[in-house]
Amino acid sequence: MAVYTHLAAERLAELIDAYDVGSLVSAKGIAEGVSNSNWLIETTGSDGQGARFILTMYERRIETSDLPFFLGLLDHLAAHGCPVPRTIHDRDGALWRTIDGKAVALIEYLPGVSIDHPTPAQARSVGQALARIHHAVADFPQSRTQTLGLAGWDRTINDCGAEALATIDPELPDLAFGELSWLAGHWPGGLPHGVVHCDLFPDNVLMLGDKVSGLIDFYFAASDFFAYDLAVTHAAWCFERGGATFRTDVSEALLAGYQAERPLSSVERDALPVLARGACMRFISSRADDWLNTPADALVTRKDPMDFARRLQFYAAHGDELFAQGA
Amino acid sequence: MAVYTHLAAERLAELIDAYDVGSLVSAKGIAEGVSNSNWLIETTGSDGQGARFILTMYERRIETSDLPFFLGLLDHLAAHGCPVPRTIHDRDGALWRTIDGKAVALIEYLPGVSIDHPTPAQARSVGQALARIHHAVADFPQSRTQTLGLAGWDRTINDCGAEALATIDPELPDLAFGELSWLAGHWPGGLPHGVVHCDLFPDNVLMLGDKVSGLIDFYFAASDFFAYDLAVTHAAWCFERGGATFRTDVSEALLAGYQAERPLSSVERDALPVLARGACMRFISSRADDWLNTPADALVTRKDPMDFARRLQFYAAHGDELFAQGA
Numbered sequence: 001m002a003v004y005t006h007l008a009a010e011r012l013a014e015l016i017d018a019y020d021v022g023s024l025v026s027a028k029g030i031a032e033g034v035s036n037s038n039w040l041i042e043t044t045g046s047d048g049q050g051a052r053f054i055l056t057m058y059e060r061r062i063e064t065s066d067l068p069f070f071l072g073l074l075d076h077l078a079a080h081g082c083p084v085p086r087t088i089h090d091r092d093g094a095l096w097r098t099i100d101g102k103a104v105a106l107i108e109y110l111p112g113v114s115i116d117h118p119t120p121a122q123a124r125s126v127g128q129a130l131a132r133i134h135h136a137v138a139d140f141p142q143s144r145t146q147t148l149g150l151a152g153w154d155r156t157i158n159d160c161g162a163e164a165l166a167t168i169d170p171e172l173p174d175l176a177f178g179e180l181s182w183l184a185g186h187w188p189g190g191l192p193h194g195v196v197h198c199d200l201f202p203d204n205v206l207m208l209g210d211k212v213s214g215l216i217d218f219y220f221a222a223s224d225f226f227a228y229d230l231a232v233t234h235a236a237w238c239f240e241r242g243g244a245t246f247r248t249d250v251s252e253a254l255l256a257g258y259q260a261e262r263p264l265s266s267v268e269r270d271a272l273p274v275l276a277r278g279a280c281m282r283f284i285s286s287r288a289d290d291w292l293n294t295p296a297d298a299l300v301t302r303k304d305p306m307d308f309a310r311r312l313q314f315y316a317a318h319g320d321e322l323f324a325q326g327a
Numbered sequence: 328m329a330v331y332t333h334l335a336a337e338r339l340a341e342l343i344d345a346y347d348v349g350s351l352v353s354a355k356g357i358a359e360g361v362s363n364s365n366w367l368i369e370t371t372g373s374d375g376q377g378a379r380f381i382l383t384m385y386e387r388r389i390e391t392s393d394l395p396f397f398l399g400l401l402d403h404l405a406a407h408g409c410p411v412p413r414t415i416h417d418r419d420g421a422l423w424r425t426i427d428g429k430a431v432a433l434i435e436y437l438p439g440v441s442i443d444h445p446t447p448a449q450a451r452s453v454g455q456a457l458a459r460i461h462h463a464v465a466d467f468p469q470s471r472t473q474t475l476g477l478a479g480w481d482r483t484i485n486d487c488g489a490e491a492l493a494t495i496d497p498e499l500p501d502l503a504f505g506e507l508s509w510l511a512g513h514w515p516g517g518l519p520h521g522v523v524h525c526d527l528f529p530d531n532v533l534m535l536g537d538k539v540s541g542l543i544d545f546y547f548a549a550s551d552f553f554a555y556d557l558a559v560t561h562a563a564w565c566f567e568r569g570g571a572t573f574r575t576d577v578s579e580a581l582l583a584g585y586q587a588e589r590p591l592s593s594v595e596r597d598a599l600p601v602l603a604r605g606a607c608m609r610f611i612s613s614r615a616d617d618w619l620n621t622p623a624d625a626l627v628t629r630k631d632p633m634d635f636a637r638r639l640q641f642y643a644a645h646g647d648e649l650f651a652q653g654a
Contacts, residue, residue, distance in 0.1 A: 009440035009534075025438045025535065028367050029358035040355050040367055042438065111352045111369065113336035207336075208352065 112206025127257025273319030439533025454584025600646030
């Protein structure tokens with residue numbers, strides 16, 4: 001949550017002039033994104049009526065070679081009627097430009113707020129929006145290898161090591177290594193797949209009332225099972241109080257909303273308990289890595305890996321029953 | 328530069344409902360202000376046409392008992408045609424509300440960007456806007472004691488101590504203690520005074536092209552000499568490269584712009600070289616204090632006190648000649 005780079009207004013005005021969006025009126029650095037700097041930009045608009053955009057500067061983690069994929073995906077989904085922000089192309093048609101050696105993209109601004117405590121109606125709308133994306137990617141011509149899959153979690157946890165993991169929580173090493181073994185023996189194959197979001201937490205969803213107005217931050221998107229994306233979303237939305245409380249009403253609404261648009265096959269439904277445990281492992285591994293390698297007082301707030309350890313234990317105990325009923 | 332508090336969208340929507348501004352459409356935490364958290368808020372507007380506001384949450388340094396002064400000052404200046412953001416009153420007429428134990432105010436959103444490298448035309452506009460404020464406060468009925476005056480600088484520098492100051496720069500202790508003695512013997516009395524901004528750096532001025540569109544962040548405003556406020560603004564605008572380069576063209580334009588609206592008396596003009604050295608001492612003292620008491624990796628970027636030591640040395644060497652010609 002930060003703006004990592006100071007961008008002089010004079011440089012920004014020049015940049016905006018490379019797009020057919022009118023001239024710069026206002027620019028506010030916004031506290032969103034952990035890998036990027038973002039500004040909320042107001043311009044006079046190409047029609048003089050005023051317009052707003054998000055300017056993203058790619059600071060870390062994201063490779064410029066991945067930008068045609070990430071930005072092309074936004075355009076593809078927007079063209080298919082999904083509520084995602086279009087990429088604004090510059091006057092030469094380019095998806096991104098370079099300023100002071102860093103890649104920047106101008107992105108459509110979408111209304112809506114990110115909510116903390118979803119209602120069932122909101123969860124239903126999220127499920128529907130997710131399923132529509134899974135339909136819309138059918139003819140998306142690009143793909144990106146999933147680097148944060150089972151092999152990636154295993155590598156991260158092993159790089160952390162049992163000793164360091166134990167400094168986070170004494171139970172974490174056994175839980176993580178045990179779970180990785182179990183997942184390796186149970187991970188499904190051959191499920192319907194395509195390019196999926198993989199990080200659809202509430203802060204990546206904009207809502208107006210009960211309806212999704214925007215899905216944002218596709219920078220973890222990769223080729224994976226649709227049902228895994230649903231499992232990630234389920235793990236991200238259906239718990240409160242750090243994973244300690246399961247929201248049955250939100251779970252049922254999310255799964256019903258998804259299936260109203262894209263009914264799960266029986267194979268997918270049977271795989272959900274395993275996929276949900278994998279989704280938890282994905283965030284346990286990255287959060288443990290961040291926890292051990294981020295100074296306690298750094299700009300980025302560390303997230304507790306144990307939040308997802310609790311979710312994992314819930315899925316291990318109740319997943320079969322839960323997804324058999326709800327999905 | 329940070330958002331210190333997470334404010335759930337649900338709480339924010341309730342808060343916005345206390346104002347006659349329509350309902351919440353969007354909220355983005357913005358990276359502005361060092362003592363406050365700020366959000367750029369979009370609502371449906373009281374007329375359904377959409378509207379934008381800045382929501383400020385007072386986190387540190389600012390006492391709630393000072394809010395009638397700060398927020399009343401904005402209203403007074405806006406009513407007198409100065410380009411400052413009005414305070415939006417809630418449905419009961421209150422200037423601020425309390426949320427989760429913290430005071431928050433909804434403030435008018437003004438267009439414009441903060442520039443890094445002013446042109447003379449921009450500096451002229453800043454001088455004019457400052458002088459208009461000095462006229463407009465004539466009938467402002469409130470006042471606030473200047474706590475960051477000569478006595479305050481002296482206390483801060485003595486609290487830091489010579490030993491600690493030397494860790495910033497070996498020359499700083501002699502410079503600071505010597506200057507405080509000199510200022511104590513030369514500080515003027517009886518100059519025209521009123522409530523002044525006292526912190527009009529480029530990042531507190533919004534500009535559209537060559538014109539000031541907004542003066543913001545009045546949270547250091549206090550009763551002091553008008554000419555001191557002009558001296559602070561001069562020290563803040565007329566140097567580049569950390570105080571190493573003096574911009575004669577910007578200086579002349581700033582002083583001319585100011586005097587086009589409010590000509591200085593000969594007594595004020597004669598006092599400017601001393602006031603400018605005082606303005607430098609004000610920022611040397613607060614920056615030294617921050618430097619010594621802020622962890623190097625904290626959220627707030629530390630500013631180098633030596634930037635203003637260089638400015639001070641410039642004013643000591645050239646102030647008499649400079650202000651005799653330019654003012």
